Amino acid sequence: MSAPRARLETLPRGLQAALALGLLALLSFPFVGSDFYVQMVARMMILAIFAMSLDLLQGVTGLVSLGHAAYFGLAGYALAFITPAAEPASLWWTLPVAVAASALAALVIGFFVVRTHGIYFIMVTMAFAQMVFYLFFDNKMLGGSDGLYINFKPDAAIAGWLPFDLENKLSFYYFTLFFLVAVYAFLRRLLWSPFGRALAGIRINEHRMRAMGFGTFGYKLAAFTLAGALAGLAGYLWGAQSGYVNPELMGFHMSAHAIMMVILGGMGNFAGAIVGAFTFELLLDLFKDLPAIGSFDTGKHWQLWMGLFIVALIVFAPRGLLGLTQRTGKGASGEQP
Amino acid sequence: MDLANLLIQLLNSVQYGLLLFMLAAGLTLIFGIMGVVNLAHGSFYMLGAYLAWWLSAQVGSLPLAIVLGALLSVALGLALEWLLFRHFYQRDHLDQVLLTFGLIYVFEELRSLLWGDDVHGVDIPKGLDWSLPLTDTLSYPAYRLFMSGLCLLLALGLYLLISRTRLGMKIRAGAFNRDMAESLGINIRLIHAIVFALGVGLAAVAGMIAAPIASVYPNMGSQVLIMCFVVVVIGGIGSVRGALIAALLVGLVDTFGKVLLPQVSGMLVYMLMAAVLLWKPEGLFKQ
Numbered sequence: 001m002s003a004p005r006a007r008l009e010t011l012p013r014g015l016q017a018a019l020a021l022g023l024l025a026l027l028s029f030p031f032v033g034s035d036f037y038v039q040m041v042a043r044m045m046i047l048a049i050f051a052m053s054l055d056l057l058q059g060v061t062g063l064v065s066l067g068h069a070a071y072f073g074l075a076g077y078a079l080a081f082i083t084p085a086a087e088p089a090s091l092w093w094t095l096p097v098a099v100a101a102s103a104l105a106a107l108v109i110g111f112f113v114v115r116t117h118g119i120y121f122i123m124v125t126m127a128f129a130q131m132v133f134y135l136f137f138d139n140k141m142l143g144g145s146d147g148l149y150i151n152f153k154p155d156a157a158i159a160g161w162l163p164f165d166l167e168n169k170l171s172f173y174y175f176t177l178f179f180l181v182a183v184y185a186f187l188r189r190l191l192w193s194p195f196g197r198a199l200a201g202i203r204i205n206e207h208r209m210r211a212m213g214f215g216t217f218g219y220k221l222a223a224f225t226l227a228g229a230l231a232g233l234a235g236y237l238w239g240a241q242s243g244y245v246n247p248e249l250m251g252f253h254m255s256a257h258a259i260m261m262v263i264l265g266g267m268g269n270f271a272g273a274i275v276g277a278f279t280f281e282l283l284l285d286l287f288k289d290l291p292a293i294g295s296f297d298t299g300k301h302w303q304l305w306m307g308l309f310i311v312a313l314i315v316f317a318p319r320g321l322l323g324l325t326q327r328t329g330k331g332a333s334g335e336q337p
Numbered sequence: 338m339d340l341a342n343l344l345i346q347l348l349n350s351v352q353y354g355l356l357l358f359m360l361a362a363g364l365t366l367i368f369g370i371m372g373v374v375n376l377a378h379g380s381f382y383m384l385g386a387y388l389a390w391w392l393s394a395q396v397g398s399l400p401l402a403i404v405l406g407a408l409l410s411v412a413l414g415l416a417l418e419w420l421l422f423r424h425f426y427q428r429d430h431l432d433q434v435l436l437t438f439g440l441i442y443v444f445e446e447l448r449s450l451l452w453g454d455d456v457h458g459v460d461i462p463k464g465l466d467w468s469l470p471l472t473d474t475l476s477y478p479a480y481r482l483f484m485s486g487l488c489l490l491l492a493l494g495l496y497l498l499i500s501r502t503r504l505g506m507k508i509r510a511g512a513f514n515r516d517m518a519e520s521l522g523i524n525i526r527l528i529h530a531i532v533f534a535l536g537v538g539l540a541a542v543a544g545m546i547a548a549p550i551a552s553v554y555p556n557m558g559s560q561v562l563i564m565c566f567v568v569v570v571i572g573g574i575g576s577v578r579g580a581l582i583a584a585l586l587v588g589l590v591d592t593f594g595k596v597l598l599p600q601v602s603g604m605l606v607y608m609l610m611a612a613v614l615l616w617k618p619e620g621l622f623k624q
């Protein structure tokens with residue numbers, strides 16, 4: 001139906017080497033970057049985790065969710081609710097609770113949405129995310145349109161012993177990097193597990209999978225819930241880092257940005273999602289910092305540049321950045337519908 | 338709730354439902370016939386509202402502004418179809434989502450560059466700025482009645498166009514089997530352009546007639562877009578009749594929810610959608 005997309009499920013050597021170099025760069029970055037940039041890169045890593053969680057649905061299973069931000073935001077809100085106003089809450093129970101809250105929401109909403117296909121799935125995931133958005137937006141008790149503050153970062157102390165302190169920006173950076181690597185490794189393993197193969201099978205031909213005896217509803221619901229949980233992990237980190245959550249975190253634009261990140265890098269292999277998240281955030285900062293030309297403030301109109309960029313990307317390079325590394329004309333990346 | 342109040346809420350829900358229908362009809366037609374998911378549909382509603390505000394200030398009359406605005410938006414629809422959408426009919430839904438999301442940003446900024454970021458009001462045209470008295474204290478604005486009437490007329494016109502005219506027959510043939518219609522000598526590209534421009538025009542007209550009661554503000558398109566999605570999902574993609582019934586249903590649930598259950602009113606419509614999905618995953622009137 002459409003041009004075959006590069007999936008790069010097996011990453012070429014060169015790309016693996018580049019990823020290893022990227023990891024080295026991330027490990028050593030705090031030694032050269034200022035506080036401001038260390039925080040910025042930590043934020044990009046959080047979004048990379050978010051993008052990878054969406055890639056599990058979008059790239060691997062072929063389910064385009066336009067409401068993934070709901071699960072991202074929910075975990076942030078969960079952290080905001082359980083952190084008292086005057087003291088920190090323990091990392092060791094707030095993290096599992098926040099992730100479980102997102103997973104539960106994804107399970108309940110997933111129960112309704114994975115029955116639908118194609119375009120319906122896109123619309124319905126968006127509508128349910130909007131429901132969650134308005135639940136928080138309209139209710140003063142849940143913070144309303146202003147959102148909530150998280151005054152303290154989660155406390156990592158175990159019975160008086162403090163292995164690391166998240167209030168310290170460096171510790172937080174490495175804490176986030178740990179999760180970035182862990183989620184990537186987990187999802188790469190998952191991709192080649194029988195579960196991951198079944199999800200890829202659903203993407204390529206769900207009817208055939210059903211005919212072969214796979215209960216695709218259960219597989220899709222499991223993928224949706226897992227993706228929600230991982231988005232929750234990212235949202236928890238986001239809430240902890242910024243100390244503030246508002247309904248925009250669950251909004252339509254956040255969800256669309258996540259899709260954009262996955263597309264930008266190239267989908268279905270998780271490495272692309274990371275590359276896409278970093279590139280997208282860099283572009284966003286670039287567009288917002290554009291200098292004024294005369295009286296025309298080009299940076300203020302960043303949405304125009306971003307919009308035109310998205311349109312141009314989708315018209316001219318629909319296979320994403322990692323797709324560009326593959327020579328065009330090679331049939332290897334194409335898949336049978 | 339006494340009888341007069343009930344009547345007012347009923348009229349309000351019908352008016353809201355019909356307005357949603359104007360938007361959802363275009364969305365569902367564009368999907369049903371061309372297979373395109375169009376997130377930028379809400380932007381056309383916003384552009385319509387801004388056109389009504391700007392043009393009525395230029396020409397001094399809202400009805401004239403609506404006619405001019407409708408022509409402009411149809412022209413915009415034709416241009417967009419020719420430049421962009423035409424090349425996306427056969428592409429992945431994902432590409433369409435991204436294309437139209439990018440367009441939302443572009444339209445928002447164009448609006449900001451052309452008309453600024455302020456909230457504007459549009460005056461109700463003279464002759465319609467009176468109210469129909471219902472009881473000693475309650476009355477109903479005539480403009481809202483006029484809106485409902487106009488939407489009904491347009492809905493009827495749309496129905497007649499699709500079911501009774503030669504063009505409508507070609508549209509239905511194209512939706513049913515594109516290749517077959519083409520081999521019978523129907524210019525399917527022209528049909529697509531017409532349907533797309535019609536959808537854009539309907540959305541913009543909805544924005545224009547809603548401008549006097551809803552006021553005109555940035556990002557006004559996104560909320561209405563999501564409501565339209567709900568309507569299309571409930572009604573069944575591609576079904577204009579389904580869109581009409583779903584829009585009226587959504588109007589009723591939303592309006593009475595706000596009166597009777599204000600705490601959860603924001604969620605009621607989505608619960609309705611969830612219930613329909615459980616019952617009929619492909620909507621009430623799947624084609």
